Amino acid sequence: MVKFTGKGVYGAVAIGKISIFKKQDVTVKRVHINDTDAEKARVKSAKEASTEQLQAIYEKALKEVGETNAQIFEIHMMMLEDEDYNESIENIIETQKVNAEYAVAVTADNFAEMFSSMDDAYMQARAADVKDISNRIIANLNGTAAGGTDTEGKMIVCADDLAPSETVSLDKDRVLAFVTAHGSSNSHTAILARNMNIPAVIGAGDDFLARINDGDEAIVDGFTGEVFLNPDDATKERLLSKQKADEEKKRLLQKLKGKENITLDGTKINIYANIGSVDNIGAVLLNDAGGIGLFRSEFLYLENSSYPTEEQQFTAYKRALESMAGKKVIIRTLDIGADKQVDYFELKKEENPALGYRAIRICLTRPEIFRTQLRALFRASVYGNLGIMFPMITSVSEVERIIAICGEVRAELKTQGIAYSESVELGIMIETPAAAIISDKLAPMVDFFSVGTNDLTQYTLACDRQNPDIEQFCDTHHEAVLRLIEMSAENAHKNGAWIGICGELAADTTLTETFLRMGIDELSVSPTFVLKVRDAVRNIDLST
């Protein structure tokens, strides 16, 4: 067994036989000619033939990889009409009295060189596009056959590099994977492989090409970028099970993506995602979450060496809201304390940080920090569907103060002529037993509750969740915790508020039915659990 490593561009595992892609022969000779007009006419008809072929490839791509990705070939057709490119070819024929093939090849080199020398990886990769269209013209001038593979059946297509048109021209049903010795992950081949859902490894190296033959067995791991040539049994077994697990996950995704979170008897629930940074939004959308149920704003503070400015925060919130395009985004205000230390807050060391100076307690005693965050949040609210959630609530007076400050911030924005949305929902975390017990008083003050089960459990059971020695006493399904959640749900609904759960318990599918029976309106889980919970919901029948 030999292992090669390149860059994986689509995460999946393929096992099969290697088939080497034989390139079209585009060797060009410089030939002196006299009739320059005849050469120009040859270029013209070769270009016409190329356009026709590209049109056919475009139509194939349209079906297989969608319009956005097929557009490359439309642009390739336009590149064939590019004035500078054509003038260059005609000039070379005219001034040097050379054959059309040579003029096209020189022009291609010059344009490719121009792109290669740009300071941008994406533009450098465009050199391949120029080569691709030019080689097509040359092949049409030469009358050489198109490139391709020689083997039968399913194959792992291997090549030095593949042009986009070569990638699309292959019979998709026969391609298990792509492996190229060169090329960049910015190349269209990489992009197309991703869209064809075919694992691909780019840049496996020259040694890889030198070692392979048609029919060799290989495993391609698109997750890690590894290619195993003639794999041993242990490797084979390991990757087969990886392949199986991945296929199971994708099957679930395929089956459940776009489906409603609805029980067999028709009860609906929202399944949202928890995230800790704007960078996680991709995972939220990929896993088809209905919104963001908990956006921890701490990253803004943890990543900075001093208090993040209003502008910095505004930009991050705006980006999150815009990326979610109108879906609910619930952002939790600052939740740091002695366990999540940030130097510039200069928090004193505490005996008992879980019960100490943290979260809303910092916000209410240092209102300047709180106001900056609220201003940024309200300003961003016009870009989407925002909810603001306050952590560590224990009393009615805290909520009164929060609502008063929100009112002041809005009034200030109004005076300054700065826009904000009137429909921002305000909610509180239910993560202390106190909040759950007085939830009848708190519910009329807010739009929603969100139960933070991790803290609620540790405070209710008097169990430090960081201490492994007492794990056996920290029963996450403890009846006391569940009763507090149920009580909060009842009080929320009596007062026209909705209730979600955003702690780890929300993803515990052994409790999904219990939560549904309590009337929980929303479960917010980490993005990778969204579909697992959806699957559970869709198999529950509350009518029995």
Next chain:
Amino acid sequence: MVKKTVTVTNEQGLHMRPAGVLAKAVKDHPDCEVILYANGKTIKAKAPMQIMAAGMKKGCEVEIVCEGADEQAVLDEIAGMFEAGFGE
């Protein structure tokens, strides 16, 4: 002759797709010449390769100059495309 200065709004700059969309739009008006000035370069807007080669990144200022038939309408159309991020 009419002109207007716009800013590139596309995250990845004027890469292949927007360049293609722009060149295609300009070609629909063969009687109006459209020239772009950006990054110290003069770019014929109907040539996709020139557009790409100019390396116009996000935030880059571009002066659009139109001359010929319906020049104001063409200018408005092209400027609008820049502002809309070429539909991205």
